[in-house]
Amino acid sequence: MRLMTGMLVTRYSHDHDIVFRIKNINGEKVLLHGEDLRLEADAPVDDVRVLPEEDIRKRQEEIKEQEEYSYRLFRQDYQLMKEKKDVEHKKEEPRNVQRFQLPVKVLHIDGDRLYLKKCIELYQRLGLQVHGMYIPENELPIEMEKLIKKIQPEILVITGHDAYSESKGSKKEIAAYRNTRYFVEAVRQARAWAPNLDQLIIFAGACQSHFESLIRAGANFASSPDRVNIHALDPVYIVAKVAYTPFMEKVNVYEVLKNTFTGEKGLGGMETKGLYRTGLPYVETN
Structure with a gap:
């Protein structure tokens, strides 16, 4: 079968462990982007196998089931938080007073259009407002x-694709990573604009990214401590946990990672204040 961009494939050399999309074909080499993992790789043309339709359908069902499970876990956590706050408010306020919530402004910049679309759909399901921008790494x-300066977000997500290459150096060297240096510089610029870690919450990185450099540059949360692959939707769950944690409470890092696909091997961060704010009274507008 003739290879074409957009096809779903696996690699013989890696025992078909990861499903990729063909991003580009250049002679005898293909550039691959993980279909669900934020990984970039290349391979010889004869190393890729086109995924059969039956395998694609089966895989889509499995991924959908996994994504729904994570979504349900997050909704359960959110409901418990909301019930706790409702009880506190009832103790403090008259019954006829209604509260309003201030929405959190999220700017999500992604180096993959399809990932960005998936993330925006999940943000919307979780009730979050987001400005999504596609920008190559x-x-x-x-x-x-x-x-x-234009968006002035409270939460910034900088992600796309990355990968560590042993042939280019040790895991301590940023030059050995495809795109970590771009993520690091972007984080530095954002943090220069908002030096306070609680003024602008930043998530940065992708599969196998140099976690330590991203944290030192000013990210609150980043990937990947163990240089493992992360799921395309992992940043959204981190953002949602921060957005729905009351601003007088700290975001527990373990609690943040609990509902992600990857967990602490692929994601990490530091204590950060929540951004969920309410006020009163609620006034209806015509």
Whole structure:
């Protein structure tokens, strides 16, 4: 079968462990983007196998089931938090007073259009407002300052694709990573605009990214401590946990990671204040 961009494939050399989309074909080499994992790789044309239709359908059902499970876990956590706050408010306020919630402004910049679309759909299901922007990883440092000033977000997500290559150096060297250096520079620029870690919450990184450099650059949360692959939707659950944690409470890092697909091997961060704020009284507008 003739290879074409957009096809779902696996690699013979890696025992078909990860499903990729063909991003580009250049002679005898293909550039691959993980279909669900934020991983970028390349392979010889004769190393890729096109996924049969039956395998694609089966895989889609499994992924959908996994995504729904994570979504249900998050909704349960959110409901418990909401019930707790409702009880506190009833003790403090008259019964006829209604509260309103201030929405959190999220800017999600992604180096993959399909991942961005999936993430925006999940943000919407979780009731969050988001400005989504597609920007290739190598253009992130060029565009960051302009976007930050324009949107002025409270939460910033900078992600896309990445990968560590042993042939290019040790895991301590940023030069050995495909796109970590772009993520790091983008984080530095964003943090220069908002130095306070609780003024602008930043998630940055992708599969196998250099976690330590991203944290040192100013990210609150990043990937990947054990240089493992992360799921395309993992950043959304981190954002949602921060957005729905009351601003007088700290976001417990373990609690943040609990509902992600990857967990602490692929994601990490530091204590951060929540952003969920309510006020009163609620006034209806015509």
